Amino acid sequence: MTEELLINVTPQETRVATVENGMLTEIWIERAQKIGRVGTIFQGTVKRVLPGMEAAFVDIGLEKAAFLHVSDVQAANANQAEPSIARLLHEGQTLAVQVTKDPLGTKGARVTSKLTVPSRYLVMMPYEDNIGVSVRIDNEAERERLRSNIELLRGESKSNGYIVRTAAEGAETEALQADMEYLAKAWKGVQERRKSSKPGAVIFRDLPLVQRMMRDLNRGNIERIRIDSRETYAQCVTFCNEYVPELETCLEHYPGERPIFDLHGVEDEIDKALNKRVSLKSGGHLVIDQTESMTTIDVNTGGFVGKHNLEETIFKTNLEAAQAIARQLRLRNLGGIIIIDFIDMTILEHRRQVLRALEKALERDHARTQVNEVSPLGLVEMTRKRTRESLEQVLCSECSVCDGRGMQKTLETVGFEIAREIIRQVRQFDIVSVTVLASSEIVEWFTEERSDDLAELQDFAGVPIRLQAEQYYTREHYDVVLQ
Structure with a gap:
């Protein structure tokens, strides 16, 4: 099973596609104005305690309060049996919480106060003392070797617990030690920011999407990683050189005129x-x-x-x-x-x-x-397990025409499609100008909400771009006319 990563980067969004044996299997989309928050640690404030639900709502600075169940509260007494939410938390209390699920639909984020900090091989659990090994490492001898090494490296203090990730299979003791030292520094930074941060502030954020993918990849199957942005490619080379050197030879800058997601028919597969x-x-x-x-x-x-x-x-x-x-x-x-x-x-x-x-x-x-x-x-x-929005939830919204009974692509999704189509045409043909025929709401989105993006797109394409509203065009219907 060979795996290839195709990475498409624009100022507005980053898209990563996993292709296995020539077939698209997974797609990640991270938009500049809506970055996923799973793994992010916030300084939160308890807004409501609900004893009947054994839960609390915590304000972390987002539109909706986050949901914190009693099972996700770090108790002062770890041995306390079935602690009550009312005994652990009170309204107005400040505490650090970590997002485990992004807001989905009408629900706010799901959070925990049992904080973790991830690295390449390990996940640190600062308030725990146990050691766990990924179930995907099925060799019992290797599992025992890793567990023993972590036990030895952390010493007698046992101040932190660890989860050994799948990527650690076969890792040398020195590499595990370097990971533990990195995590110790990262956790120290979290503790320092907690002291000075105001409620709603971010006190820890995981890596950006592309670097996160590099860190978490099953590297044994990766054949190549193609990136269509020279800047992102350079960042990945630096990151891999420091953290995952075995991936550096897989990195490849893709300068082709044909859009990278046209390879293996990724755009068509997303639509399907x-x-x-x-x-x-x-x-x-x-x-x-x-x-x-x-x-x-x-x-x-x-x-x-x-x-x-x-x-x-x-x-x-x-x-x-x-x-x-x-x-x-x-x-x-x-x-x-x-x-x-x-x-x-x-x-x-x-x-x-x-x-x-x-x-x-x-x-x-x-x-x-x-x-x-x-x-x-x-x-x-x-x-x-669901931690982030589905592809439909990322790319679509409820259809206003059918009163919410169906789905349609968001203005943002259609706008980005138009931008990609303009770039595709400009690279292939020698043209003087571009006219986009689209619905009035798409034209208004470009001219009123995203005028800066439109200007940036025009500079990038090197030709003037004219928008023309068509009365009978639906949101997803558009034409790019070349002159």
Whole structure:
């Protein structure tokens, strides 16, 4: 399994695509005006304590207060059994909290006061004393070696706990020690900023998206990392040279005129991932419905009739669907409760094989998943850890035309698409000017909200850009006319 990373950088957003054997499997999007906050530590203020829910709402300076459950509160007495939220927190109290889930839909962020600081090989848990090893390291001898090394390196004080990350497999003792020293300095900085920071202030922020990807990659499978920004490429070379030298040879600046996401059809795959229907090679298809509470996936045979009998048709369609579902979960970043309605199978062994195929395909998923047995109704219930917004939530918003019953791309998403299309055309053709025909709301977004970005785009393209509002164009409908 070879892996390639394609990194597209513009002033407004950074996009990272993971391609496995020529197929897009995951996409990360970080926009300058909406950077993910998972891992960020804030100086928070307790706004409300809810004894009935054993939880509290904490103001961390965002639009919505963050949710803190009693199980995520660092108690002064670690041995206290089932502590009450009212005994641990009070309104107006200041405490440092770390975001574990970004705000999703109508919900605020989920936070914890059990702080952690990550590095390449380790995650430090300042208020704990235990040592954990990633379950993805399955060699028992290696797990014991790593645990013993960390125990030896931290000495008798046991002032901090650690989680050994998957990347630490095979790491030398010296490298682990360097990581621990780096974490000690980082935690000291957090403590110093806590003393002087006002409520709502950020006192620790994880690395930017691209560097974070470099740190957390499964480096054994990476073949190459292509970056279309010369500045970001230079930053990655410096970062890799200091922290992950084995990745430096994989880095490659991509100067091509063809947009980097046109390679392997990434742009087309992103568009397909916003559709409910996913076609299968056999002729069957999936229907994926994402709601705030859960995601449902329905498997249909479609036009696939098989060669022998109906049971064979159903079995082969379900096997193919299991592979496709695992990929779609990663690509769309679907999390929470997921209900899969496979086509009913009468043969018990077929059910087992389909379930095993799904579990096997999910092994490549970086997010933690849990799959239950097939229910009497033929449904598979599973969960996938959700820490950030799904692809649809990042790129789309509720449709105002149908009163919230459907989704449409946000103004920002369409605007960035237009900008990329202009750059694509300018690189390919010798033109004098560009006229963009679009809906009035897109034209207003460019001229009123993003006039600076429009000017920057015009300078970058080197030609004048004219915007023309078309009365009958919908938000997602636009044309780029070259002159």
